[in-house]
């Protein structure tokens with residue numbers, strides 16, 4: 001399996017290189033050159049199998065023998081043993097035809113753990129095989145950072161630098177990033193918003209001299225390895241509800257478009273998905289783009305679902321590339337427009353393809369709070385604000401044709417203030433994390449400037465080439 005860049009001018013790479021590369025050298029994102037396909041019999045055979053086993057089966061065609069199957073299986077076993085639920089990602093029914101897919105049973109209580117626990121181990125394996133070290137950078141609006149720090153802390157071959165927007169993450173999210181005592185962990189509070197953090201990370205990748213000097217690698221969903229591991233729960237949840245005989249639908253709380261793109265990939269790989277719905281909060285750039293055909297950034301507003309407070313949604317580029325019939329030059333032109341004027345227009349044929357693949361809706365903060373209350377009243381189930389955003393949109397779009405699976409991306413205890421405000425119930429952290437808020441914090445506050453961050457990373461990484 002080779003991987004190609006959405007912008008067409010970076011070299012095609014194999015799996016291990018894609019895993020370690022992060023952003024393509026032309027600024028694009030890597031995608032497999034063709035989609036592997038699972039037959040109905042192969043999908044049926046996943047029913048009732050342990051999560052780690054299904055994960056190994058789904059990832060095998062992407063890894064394509066570059067890492068031995070036995071090693072991948074062992075890594076998956078170890079990665080999912082860190083989860084606090086035997087099913088890893090269990091389904092809970094919230095009403096007739098509506099199911100919540102709980103993706104928050106990992107060590108940091110967000111869906112990021114599902115991929116990050118795999119990614120850290122796969123990267124470690126590749127680095128050990130090559131006898132190399134790497135500098136990992138990541139931008140976070142709150143959850144990726146904690147999950148990445150937990151997965152990479154103490155690993156000898158990597159130093160990890162996580163950029164988060166100063167004062168714009170929840171107190172629990174912040175502590176998950178700032179209380180690690182591991183010497184290879186660096187939490188950087190950037191004086192800006194998530195889009196600024198992500199822009200700095202991309203600028204570091206596009207600064208080739210720096211990139212080579214520190215052997216830069218990324219753990220955001222720009223890294224194909226993240227998307228690959230997120231495809232798995234679409235399969236496990238769909239087969240639990242009757243796939244491949246019965247089609248299912250998904251609604252996904254969306255920010256950087258990585259999670260829903262994994263759903264799109266699952267569909268391309270043969271999973272019968274009737275509807276794939278993007279749920280946005282008040283920062284509804286994706287819903288507007290699908291409605292109007294124009295992707296146009298506005299200011300970000302702070303919401304009760306801060307992890308989705310995003311304007312530049314990285315993986316939308318992968319969806320555009322696909323919708324444009326894999327026309328890398330059209331994709332690159334659109335991305336140039338975004339860089340220069342903060343906007344681009346989607347060509348009519350590509351827009352039609354996007355609309356065929358994705359539905360979209362938005363839930364305002366008030367609607368999200370109302371949904372948290374309603375679901376609690378209906379069935380005693382407490383949602384976090386991100387998952388509630390998706391339940392709201394799922395109910396707006398519901399056509400009753402197929403079971404609707406709503407991705408629950410975070411544990412409510414990560415956002416106790418918003419949950420309490422909406423429901424009067426203050427969720428508590430699971431016992432393993434109960435003392436988190438008492439731990440001492442360690443982080444650096446930096447201006448929103450690439451040079452300042454590069455300088456800090458350059459002085460603190462041990463992976464100088």
Ligand SMILES: Cc1ncc(COP(=O)(O)O)c(C=O)c1O
Nearest residue numbers: 143254255256257258259307409
């Ligand atoms: C809790 C939560 N829900 C939803 C999202 C949005 O996911 P994605 O960025 O993959 O669209 C995020 C951030 O990524 C998140 O942390």
Ligand SMILES: N[C@@H](CCOP(=O)(O)O)C(=O)O
Nearest residue numbers: 140141142143144220221307
């Ligand atoms: N919401 C995310 C933003 C980064 O997303 P990623 O999936 O690209 O890592 C977060 O919580 O950090």
